[in-house]
Amino acid sequence: MAAEIGHLSLWLALAAALCLSIFPLVGVYRGINAWQWYARPLAWVQWLAMTVAMVALGYSFYINDFTVSYVANHSNSALPLGYRISAIWGGHEGSLLLWGWLLASWAAMVGWLSRSVPLEMVSRVLAVMGMIAVGFLLFMLLTSNPFDRTLPWFPLDGADLNPLLQDPGLIVHPPMLYMGYVGFSVAFAFAVAGLLAGNLDPAWARWARPWTTVAWCFLTVGIALGSWWAYYELGWGGWWFWDPVENASLMPWLAGTALIHSLAVSEKRNLFRAWTVLLAIITFSMSLLGTFLVRSGVLTSVHAFANDPTRGAFILGFLVVVAGGALTLFAVRASALRSDGGFKPLSREAFLLGNNLLLLTAMAVVLVGTIAPLFFEWMDLKISIRSPYFNGFFVPLTFVLILLLVPGVFSNWKRQDGNTLIRRIALLVPAAAIAGWFAARIPEPSPWQGVLAIMLSLYLILAHGDDVLRRAQAYNVGLAAGLRKLGRSYWGMVTAHCGLAVMVAGITLVSFHEVERDVRMAPGDEVQLGDYRFVFDSLDEYRGPNFDSTRGHFQVFWKEEQVALLHPEKRTYHASRQVMTEAAIDAGFWRDLYVAMGEPLKGDNAWAVRIYFKPGIRWIWLGALIMALGGALALSDKRYRRQKFASTQTGAGQ
Template identity: 90%
Template sequence: MAAEIGHLSLWLALAAALCLSVFPLIGVQRDIVAWQWYARPLAWLQWLAMTIAMVMLGYCFYNNDFSVSYVANHSNSALPLAYRLSAIWGGHEGSLLLWGWMLAGWGAMVGLLSRSVPLVMVARVLSVMGMIAVGFLLFMLLTSNPFDRTLPWFPLDGADLNPLLQDPGLIVHPPMLYMGYVGFSVAFAFAIAGLLAGNLDPAWARWARPWTTVAWCFLTVGIALGSWWAYYELGWGGWWFWDPVENASLLPWLAGTALIHSLAVSEKRNMFRAWTVLLAIITFSMSLLGTFLVRSGVLTSVHAFANDPERGAFILGFLVVVAGGGLTLFAARASALRSNAGFKPLSREAFLLGNNLLLLTAMSVVLVGTIAPLFFEWMDLKISIRSPYFNGFFVPLTFLLILLLIPGVFSNWKRQDSGILVKRLLPLVPAAIVAGWFGARIPEPSPWQGVVAIMLACYLIFAHVDDVLRRALAYQQGLFTGLRKLGRSYWGMVIAHCGLAVMVAGIALVSFHEVERDIRMAPGDEATLGDYRFVFDSLDEYRGPNFDATRGHFQVYWQDQPIVLLHPEKRTYHAGRQIMTEAAIDAGFWRDLYVAMGEPLKGGEAWAVRIYFKPGIRWIWLGALIMALGGGLALSDKRYRRQRFADDSVQRVSEREQPEREQKGATNEA
């Protein structure tokens, strides 16, 4: 019965999405206020229906209802409860349901938290989100229904969840990633709504900016969690492989980062309006492209869901409609987006524009490297694009990004005096060189790329510390009083940029200083890695809830002092007899020690063992979390929590677009 309720809820959600995409928009065009008011209730109804569908699918997994095909293919009665519930998004159909539920949730939140936005804008935004929901719900119901049953014959037990997904990181990683993917639909909807209204003033950027920042924060954390999971679960010791599906998540992140900075210019200076709208369309289009790559079956990846390519054709068609429709509307209204405001080549606007171009260049590099092999394969050419291509572009682009970011922090809007800028930048150079030089020589000298990366990371942090102190002391009320007076949006920017510096330093350290050994070891053998000695003590076996495991015991010594006992495993899962490697890691702030057992060698007495020394690798994920924290702090800025906007631009919007009978009322929503 739960499956039938869930299926009916999907159809109800589709009906609500259809009404949401039509009636409020007609209400705006014909000045029918009542139809505009339908937008919020319809968005809430759609989210309620999708929530019921999610709960019903979760109940099917909880109850081991193997008559539901999706449950039978992705669960097993021996599967622990936590993984049974996370199996909701462990396959193609369920992940689409999660996508649709989050899309409905974002729409419901827009309806709930947009009381300060004019009703006509809310109606347009929610109508656009309703149109997107219609596409995904049709795709789900027609090709990928998670509630399809296999009757009258169905298996007595399920096929089990992919062992790669039976991990705590995969409980959290997909929802975080999807929250970012789907969240950019709000920025897209605001852009399309602004184009429909023909009005993209600073108030529009202020409304769209917090939603974009929230989506960016979720996507940042989601990508970091995916990198962390690949590091410890796949057994190869790397944190980024330039896998096509990894790249699919990086594409909207790069475009979204550019969008956040462009929105800041549009809000503060009423500039880059056309550029900002274009970035919003590109960012959400990259999210849809990532969905296509993961679910089309055109890619082979540990992250991808291999499915019928016909499903991919549906998503590709939907991508063409959404992106093509958005770009067509943009082209039609581009002339109305011109701004008379200007800026000098040396100004904060110029530096932000330069960083935007670098971010889009990086996105284009990733896009070409990901898509090109598919075109070559279509022409019966097997060409693979590997890490040297991506690293060859990304290293100089990152260096240029930081070099533009630092003077951008110090620059004023509209125009910056070059002499003053040089006087602020030059004193920090010797400190950055000294700190970077010594930092890049630990634990041993780096090549020039590592030295430059550490220097630039130190320079970025020193620049922000200098800027914070100057701004705080400018209040002339004492340092601590001045620090408290700095806005949260400013603090968020500082923290996010420092997070980038920490990440760059971590990447440089682990890229140029990690040590790896692949060796043959039997119980009683030992291996040396730098100052560390790994002793293979013994093996034992144990039985897990749905697997059998062979577990090794490795005692690690540093300067002949025992520091940690590591327990790598080799697991064989009962249902599919799949064999998985579970690495053992001694995690630390400065370094990780990593041991993974490969395959048993002839005779079964010795094993192929991989050991690593990885300095600074935790800084990569720490930097990502700091960046997300900075974005979250910026969201708490008081101007994003105001219930009323008093600026003239909002007044103009409401006076022009609200019907006369609403203007005569006692309450003006603007």
Template identity: 65%
Template sequence: MTAELGHFAVWMALVLALLQSVLPLIGAWRGNIALMSTARPLAIMQLLLLTIALIALGYAFYFNDFTLAYVANHSNSALPWGYRLSAIWGGHEGSLLLWVWMLAGWGAAVAWLSKSVPATMVARVLAVMGMIGIGFLSFMLFTSNPFDRLLPWFPLDGADLNPLLQDPGLIVHPPMLYMGYVGFSVAFAFAVAGLLAGRLDPVWARWARPWTTIAWAFLTVGIALGSWWAYYELGWGGWWFWDPVENASLMPWLSGTALIHSLAVAEKRNLFRAWTVLLAILTFSLSLLGTFLVRSGILTSVHAFANDPERGTFILIFLALVAGGSLSLFALRAPKLKNNAGFRLLSRESFLLGNNLLLLTATFVVLLGTLFPLIGDALDVRISISAPYFNKFFVPLTLVLMALLSLGMISNWKSHRGDAFRRRVLPLIPASLVGGLLAAWLPGGTPWLGTLGFIMVAWVVLAHLDDMIRKARASRGSFFAGLWRLSNGYKGMVLAHCGLALLVAGIILVTHHEIERDVRMVPGDTVQVGGYDFAFVDVGPRAGPNYDAMRGEFRVTRNGRAVTTMYPEKRTYRVGGQVMTQVALRPGLIHDLYVALGEPLDMPGAWAVRVYFKPGVRWIWAGALLMSLGGVLAVIDKRYRRRPARDTTAQAVAEGSA
């Protein structure tokens, strides 16, 4: 009965989404306040209904209701209860329910927190989000229903959750990733609402900017968590593989980063309005493209969910409608987006435009590298695009991007005097060279490209420190009081840019100074990696809650002193018989030690063992978290809490009839 309640709640949410997409738009068109005011309660009620549906599916997983096909295919009575609950989004159908629940959550947040936004704009934004909800709710109900029953014949026990997903990373990674994906629907809805209203001014950009930034922050955390999960779960010690599904999350992140900076220009200078709208459309369209790639069955990946071309066709049609409809509306409204305001070559606008072009170029590179092999497969032509293709483009693009972002930060809006600009920049160049060269002077040496990367890292950090010190000194009172008075938006920008520098430093370190050893070992053998001695003590059986494992024991010493004991495992899951590697990690601020137990070899007691020394790898995720924290800090800036003049009924009616 609980499943039927959840199923009914989803159908009712679809009905409310239909009403939400129609009534507020009619109200905005006719200037009818009563119809416009339906948008907020409809959005909140939709969230309540989908929360009931999500709880109902969680109840079915927790109590092992194997009459539901989705539960039977993705759970088992021996599965630990934490993984039983996270299995809600461990497969295609449940992850779609999580998606529409989050979409409703974003809509309810807009309804609840946009009290200072005019009623007509809120009505249009929520109507657009209702249309998106119709698409995804229909997709779930008609092709991917998590509440389908197997009555009267149902299994006594389930098929188990994919062992790759039986990990704490699964509990947090998909929700964070989806919050970013779905959150960009708000930026898209604001763009379409602005086009419908013919209002794309600095006030519009100020409304849209915090929603875009917080969605970007969630996506940043989601991608970092996915990288961390792949690092320790897949057993081969990497953190990014240019897997097509990884690329699917990277593309909207890149275009979303460009969108955030473009919104800044639109808010401050009322420029780049058409460009900003196109970026909002592109970013959400890339989120939908990622959904298509993961769920269409055209990819073979540990990240992919579904293998059903019909579902892929549905999403592709929906993507075409969303992108095609919004671009058509943009074409109709384009003449109204012209702006005669200008800026000089030496200005913040120029550097932000340059950053945008670099980010869009990077997006295009990833898009081509991801889609070309798929197009080749469709034409029976084998096209292989691997990491070297992406690295050859991304490394120089990232270095130039880091150079420009600091220049943009220290320059003025509209124009900057050349002599004043030189006085700011010239002292930073030798300091960055010295800092970068010192960082590159590591045991074993760093190649010239890595050294250039360290110089750019030093350039970004020193430029931002210099700017913060100047601003704090220019403020009244003490230096520390001046630092405290800096706006949250500024602090967030500094934190995000320095987070990028830390991430790049981690990438350089782990790329050029990682040590990997693949060895055959028997108990009693010792291998030295990165100055550490790894002694293979023993290997023996261990029983887990739903698996049996062979557990190795490695004692790690350095210069004769004990460091740690590591316990990698080779697990065999009882239900499906899948064999998985569970690595042993000794994390550290400077470097990680990493041991993976491979396969038993022909020689009695011998095992294949892989040992890594990975310097700076934690800096990658720490940098991503700093970037995300910077986004959150920018969102809580007090300027987003200021209320403009009250949106009276007469004003709303006038805007609606305009």
């Protein structure tokens, strides 16, 4: 019965989404207020129906209803309850249901938190989100229904969840990532709504900006969680592989970062309106492209959900309709988006524009590197694009981005005195260079690329420290009181930029100073790795809830002092008989010690063992979390809690 309730709820959600995409918009253009008032209730009805569908699927997993095909394919009676529930989004159909539920949740939140926004704007925004929901619900119901049953013949037990996904990371990573993906639909909807109204003023940017920042924060955390999950779960010791599906999440993040900064200019100076709208369209289009890549079967990835060209064709068509329709509307309305104001080549606006161009260039590099192999394959050419290509472009672009960040922070809006800017930067460069030179020699001397990266990281942090002190002292009320007067939006910017510096420092340390050894070890053997001595103490057998494990015990010594006891595993899952590697990690602020067991070797109970020393790797994820914290601080700024819109916006576009 739960499956039938869930299936019916999806059809009800589709009906609500259809009504939401039509009636409020017709009400706007015919001046029928009653039809516009339907927008919020319809969004809430859609969310309620999708919530019922999510609960119904979760209940089917809870009771092990293997007559539901999706449950039978992604669960097992021996699967722990936590993984059974998170298996809701462990496969294609369920993850698509999560996508749709989050889209409905964003629409419901927009309806709930938009009381101060003119009704016509809310109606347009929610109508656009309703149109997007219609596309995804049709895709789900016609090609990917999670409530399909296998009757009258059904398995007595399920095939089990993919062992790679039987990890706490599955519980939090996909919802976080999808919250970011789907959240950019709000910025897209506001952009299209503004184009429909023919009016994108600073009030529009002020309201769209916090929604965009929320989505960006979730996507930042989601990407960081995915990187962390791959690091400790896959057993290969890396944190980023330039995998196509990893790239699929990075592209909307890069475009979304540019969008946040462009919205700041549109809000403050009523400039870059056309650029901001275009970025909103690109950002959400990249989110849809990621969905296409993951579910179309056009690529092979450990992260990919589906291998069905029919589904891929549907999503590709939907992407063309959404992006193409928005770009067409943008072209029609382009003349109305021109700004009357201007700015000098040396100003905050100019530096923000430069940074945006760098971010979009980085996105284009990732896009080409991800899509090009597909075109080569279409022409029967087997050409792969790997890390050297991405790193060759991405590293210098990141360096230039950091170089432009500092003068952008120091500069005034509209015009900046060049001599003042040069004097401020001239004081910072020697300090950052000297400090970076010494810092880059720890734990051992770095190559010039590493030295430069550390210098730039310290340059960014020192610059923001200098700017904070100058701004606080400018209030002439004492340093402590001046610091309290700085707005949360400003603190959010400082925090996010410092998070970027921490991340770059972490990437530099682990890239240039990690040590790896692949060795043959049997109980009683030991290996020296720098100052650390790894002793293979013993092996034992362990039985988990749905797997059998061979577990190794390693003692780690630093200068004859035991600093860690590690227990890597080799698991064999009962249902699928898949063999998985579970790495053991001694995590620390300055370094990680990492041990993974490979395959058993002949003789003396020996194993292939991979051992790593990874300095600074935790800084990568710490930097990402600091960036997300910066976004959260910016969201808490008081001006976003008191939204006021110009009354002239009411009636615009009729």
